[in-house]
Amino acid sequence: MHRFNKGVEGTQRKHTMPSAPSKLYADDVSLLVVTLDTNPFFWTTFPFPFAEFLSQVLAFLNSILLLGQLNQLIVIATGCNSCAYVYDSTSERNHGSTTGTMPALYSNLLHNLHEFLARDKQLEASHKPGTVPSSLLSGSLSMALCYIQRAFRSGPMPPQPRILCLQGTADGPEQYVAIMNAIFSAQRSTVPIDSCYIGSNNSAFLQQASYITGGIYYKPPQLDGLYQYLSTVFATDLHSRAFLRLPKSVGVDFRASCFCHKQTIDMGFVCSVCLSIFCEHHDKCSTCGSVFGQAQLDASEANRKRKA
Amino acid sequence: MSSGQVVKRVKYKATVKDPGTSGVLKLTQEKFVFKPNDPTSNNKLDVEFRFIKSHKHTKEGSGKPPWLNLTHAQGSYIFELESFADLHVCRELVGIALSKHVQVEATKVISEEQLSSAEMTLRIKLLQEDSKLQRLHKELVASGKLTESEFWATKKKLLDQDESRKLKQRIGFKNSLIFDTKPMSDGRINQVKFQLTPEIKYQIFTLKPAVHQAFLNFVPSKMNEVDFWNKYFKAEYLHSTKNAVAAAAEAAEDEDLAVFLKDDEILEIEARKKVRRVDPTLDMEADQGDDYTHLPDHGIFRDGSKEISEAQNSLYKRTLLQDLNRQGAVVLEGKTLDMEMENPRTVAEILARRKQESDEVLGDERQNRISKMTPIEDLQSQDDHRYAPLCIKDPRDYFDFQQANAVKTLDDSQPGMEQMICSLGSEEAYGSLRASISKIQATGLRDPLFSPEVALKVLHGLTKNISSSKYHLGKTSQESVLDILPNTTKEKLLDHWVCSQELLRHFWSSYPVTTQNLVNKTRRLKDSISQIYSKLEEIKVSAQSDLRHQVSLVVHPMQQALDAALLHYDADIRKRNARGSKSNGYV
Numbered sequence: 093m094h095r096f097n098k099g100v101e102g103t104q105r106k107h108t109m110p111s112a113p114s115k116l117y118a119d120d121v122s123l124l125v126v127t128l129d130t131n132p133f134f135w136t137t138f139p140f141p142f143a144e145f146l147s148q149v150l151a152f153l154n155s156i157l158l159l160g161q162l163n164q165l166i167v168i169a170t171g172c173n174s175c176a177y178v179y180d181s182t183s184e185r186n187h188g189s190t191t192g193t194m195p196a197l198y199s200n201l202l203h204n205l206h207e208f209l210a211r212d213k214q215l216e217a218s219h220k221p222g223t224v225p226s227s228l229l230s231g232s233l234s235m236a237l238c239y240i241q242r243a244f245r246s247g248p249m250p251p252q253p254r255i256l257c258l259q260g261t262a263d264g265p266e267q268y269v270a271i272m273n274a275i276f277s278a279q280r281s282t283v284p285i286d287s288c289y290i291g292s293n294n295s296a297f298l299q300q301a302s303y304i305t306g307g308i309y310y311k312p313p314q315l316d317g318l319y320q321y322l323s324t325v326f327a328t329d330l331h332s333r334a335f336l337r338l339p340k341s342v343g344v345d346f347r348a349s350c351f352c353h354k355q356t357i358d359m360g361f362v363c364s365v366c367l368s369i370f371c372e373h374h375d376k377c378s379t380c381g382s383v384f385g386q387a388q389l390d391a392s393e394a395n396r397k398r399k400a
Numbered sequence: 401m402s403s404g405q406v407v408k409r410v411k412y413k414a415t416v417k418d419p420g421t422s423g424v425l426k427l428t429q430e431k432f433v434f435k436p437n438d439p440t441s442n443n444k445l446d447v448e449f450r451f452i453k454s455h456k457h458t459k460e461g462s463g464k465p466p467w468l469n470l471t472h473a474q475g476s477y478i479f480e481l482e483s484f485a486d487l488h489v490c491r492e493l494v495g496i497a498l499s500k501h502v503q504v505e506a507t508k509v510i511s512e513e514q515l516s517s518a519e520m521t522l523r524i525k526l527l528q529e530d531s532k533l534q535r536l537h538k539e540l541v542a543s544g545k546l547t548e549s550e551f552w553a554t555k556k557k558l559l560d561q562d563e564s565r566k567l568k569q570r571i572g573f574k575n576s577l578i579f580d581t582k583p584m585s586d587g588r589i590n591q592v593k594f595q596l597t598p599e600i601k602y603q604i605f606t607l608k609p610a611v612h613q614a615f616l617n618f619v620p621s622k623m624n625e626v627d628f629w630n631k632y633f634k635a636e637y638l639h640s641t642k643n644a645v646a647a648a649a650e651a652a653e654d655e656d657l658a659v660f661l662k663d664d665e666i667l668e669i670e671a672r673k674k675v676r677r678v679d680p681t682l683d684m685e686a687d688q689g690d691d692y693t694h695l696p697d698h699g700i701f702r703d704g705s706k707e708i709s710e711a712q713n714s715l716y717k718r719t720l721l722q723d724l725n726r727q728g729a730v731v732l733e734g735k736t737l738d739m740e741m742e743n744p745r746t747v748a749e750i751l752a753r754r755k756q757e758s759d760e761v762l763g764d765e766r767q768n769r770i771s772k773m774t775p776i777e778d779l780q781s782q783d784d785h786r787y788a789p790l791c792i793k794d795p796r797d798y799f800d801f802q803q804a805n806a807v808k809t810l811d812d813s814q815p816g817m818e819q820m821i822c823s824l825g826s827e828e829a830y831g832s833l834r835a836s837i838s839k840i841q842a843t844g845l846r847d848p849l850f851s852p853e854v855a856l857k858v859l860h861g862l863t864k865n866i867s868s869s870k871y872h873l874g875k876t877s878q879e880s881v882l883d884i885l886p887n888t889t890k891e892k893l894l895d896h897w898v899c900s901q902e903l904l905r906h907f908w909s910s911y912p913v914t915t916q917n918l919v920n921k922t923r924r925l926k927d928s929i930s931q932i933y934s935k936l937e938e939i940k941v942s943a944q945s946d947l948r949h950q951v952s953l954v955v956h957p958m959q960q961a962l963d964a965a966l967l968h969y970d971a972d973i974r975k976r977n978a979r980g981s982k983s984n985g986y987v
Contacts, residue, residue, distance in 0.1 A: 143836035317858035
């Protein structure tokens with residue numbers, strides 16, 4: 093056990109990324125990629141209104157830009173049928189000053205979000221009535237990582253990237269593999285994933301994401317003060333985290349989803365070749381095609397055949 | 401002997417260094433009994449021969465006392481006998497007794513590997529270094545739950561690792577100038593003698609590719625080996641006399657000798673090759689010293705001689721600088737052969753082959769280097785963006801994090817998954833979301849965003865959260881249920897956890913059960929698993945009432961895993977019994 097004296101971030105990051113290549117980042121310039129859960133089915137069932145949530149988040153996004161002139165901000169909407177970039181602070185279009193009543197950031201973002209929802213609705217696939225379909229977290233994580241990879245290649249001193257997931261919808265176990273892949277590639281490129289989960293239970297995906305990448309997982313208990321949580325916990329840049337004591341996760345749900353029925357399982361079968369996870373015994377691995385020995389029956393049958 | 405019983409006075413030693421306990425050793429064909437002279441001593445032994453794996457003894461005249469060493473699973477019994485005659489008698493009986501049991505043993509353990517002493521010491525070292533491993537070994541092997549070889553079979557990685565750690569250091573060349581193989585002269589006759597060993601020959605071959613080439617060309621077709629070396633040293637001698645004119649004269653007479661006297665063409669080629677290997681961007685002036693194309697009077701002449709001779713003779717001159725460079729290069733390169741260097745002919749041939757191979761490798765290397773040095777920017781992927789290694793954490797880390805979570809969610813006594821009911825259709829859902837967006841667009845953000853009371857509450861909540869985790873958990877970085885438990889329980893739980901993991905690994909890896917050996921192993925493992933199961937149950941029951949809930953939460957997943965193994969075992973047995981009648985005894 094290592095000593096805990098520098099805040100979760102300090103120790104965990106040291107722990108998780110033992111030999112992370114020292115990248116030359118622009119000094120304390122952050123590139124924050126925010127994924128915004130815009131699952132309409134979730135928000136209509138959730139007691140906290142979306143308008144309230146959005147205005148608190150908008151204020152937070154604005155303060156990120158205010159924290160440093162060079163800070164970059166990307167917002168990705170996580171719908172239940174598609175994902176899209178809805179705001180990019182680096183694009184020229186978003187540099188306009190206040191239009192009418194609100195800053196360009198708000199009006200552009202809201203406008204894009206509006207359009208996104210219209211497009212998302214058109215793509216709609218039918219889901220089981222009465223249930224909340226999951227948001228495409230894997231998609232937005234991948235988009236965030238792609239953007240960050242582009243930023244890495246943008247010049248000699250890219251800003252320090254991090255991802256913040258604002259998620260409310262419960263995990264979609266069918267996205268397990270995709271999300272885990274995104275998490276691991278984030279870890280490989282030393283991009284921490286912070287998660288602010290506002291849903292009623294904890295999100296195992298986001299817990300794992302933050303645990304593996306060395307980000308912060310926090311589930312704010314008081315949603316009407318969301319802005320304050322966001323600004324005190326998630327606004328801190330990576331450098332400052334080494335000196336701050338931030339809330340730390342109190343446990344991670346490491347359960348996996350099976351590849352066959354996409355259910356979260358406690359115990360299951362693991363392919364000895366490719367480590368795919370199944371909830372029941374299969375004769376053949378659906379991922380890598382390995383044929384599993386059918387213990388006794390086949391052995392004795394083979395024996396009998398040989399004998400004959 | 402005829403009665404099959406031998407009684408001797410011996411000293412029993414638990415270890416080699418043990419001074420020993422004197423007593424009486426009684427050997428029969430079934431077992432041996434040691435009774436110490438001092439009845440209070442607890443070094444009594446009563447061991448059946450079926451537990452003994454092998455026996456060793458010291459040789460007469462080896463300077464060691466007559467020792468009989470009986471090895472068993474966890475060590476050995478050493479008996480020091482009074483004389484070698486006694487030892488022989490005992491040894492004979494032990495041999496008979498053991499051979500009786502070997503057959504029984506053979507059916508029992510099919511592939512009990514024969515261990516070299518090196519392997520044994522390695523294992524012992526590993527155990528000594530890692531107290532956890534040692535505890536596990538004691539728990540599993542000493543109690544007979546696993547055999548020694550089974551235990552180590554899953555730890556192959558550990559063994560290999562250690563193997564690679566003590567990679568043998570390669571022996572290099574001596575860093576003395578072989579060019580200066582000094583002649584020995586007794587001063588009486590007009591004759592000098594050179595010392596020549598296979599090692600020196602080998603070194604000459606690598607140092608002077610021209611000699612190497614000449615050897616391959618001339619020996620044995622043109623001259624025999626002795627003549628070859630005579631010629632070589634004659635040339636060397638001429639060099640050492642610093643008489644370039646004389647050397648030139650000799651070379652004119654004997655064309656074979658000329659080969660040695662001329663500057664190595666091969667060396668020159670090699671130097672060029674080396675030059676090509678240097679970064680294309682490097683200033684080559686610096687490398688001139690290693691190059692044979694430079695002007696003759698740039699180098700320092702051997703032994704500092706400033707004698708200026710005619711240009712045509714400069715062919716036969718070598719500079720000290722060149723010699724030193726060449727020597728340094730060869731020494732740094734090290735020996736490429738690791739073999740007995742008896743026959744110079746084979747050495748020469750192998751060297752030639754080796755060099756060709758390394759030249760090919762160098763060619764590839766050059767290609768790579770060029771492609772690295774001269775990138776076309778658009779086409780190159782960026783090298784500077786490297787990736788962090790995939791992190792796989794300590795299992796204990798995962799355990800802690802997951803346990804804390806299990807307790808937490810259950811303590812909140814939340815219903816597992818609150819399935820939210822969404823009665824709205826997609827039309828309404830999207831509509832309401834769009835309405836909220838329009839609302840913000842129309843009215844802007846609320847001002848103030850939230851009330852001061854809420855802000856205060858949030859601040860208090862966060863502070864409490866952070867400070868409580870600080871005070872409750874102190875220095876440990878993770879909140880772990882284990883830390884709430886008393887130390888003994890915690891230790892016990894962790895031990896059982898490690899133990900059950902090991903057992904389960906063995907258990908599942910022995911399926912499908914194809915041999916009698918595996919049948920026995922699974923039965924053995926099943927018994928141990930059920931033992932651990934009941935031990936866990938005990939811990940659960942014995943825990944203090946306020947902790948019982950936590951303990952059972954920790955124990956639950958472990959028991960679950962064990963349960964699965966037991967269920968599988970029963971199902972498998974049932975399946976095999978059902979088929980057993982049909983399959984003519986095939987297991």
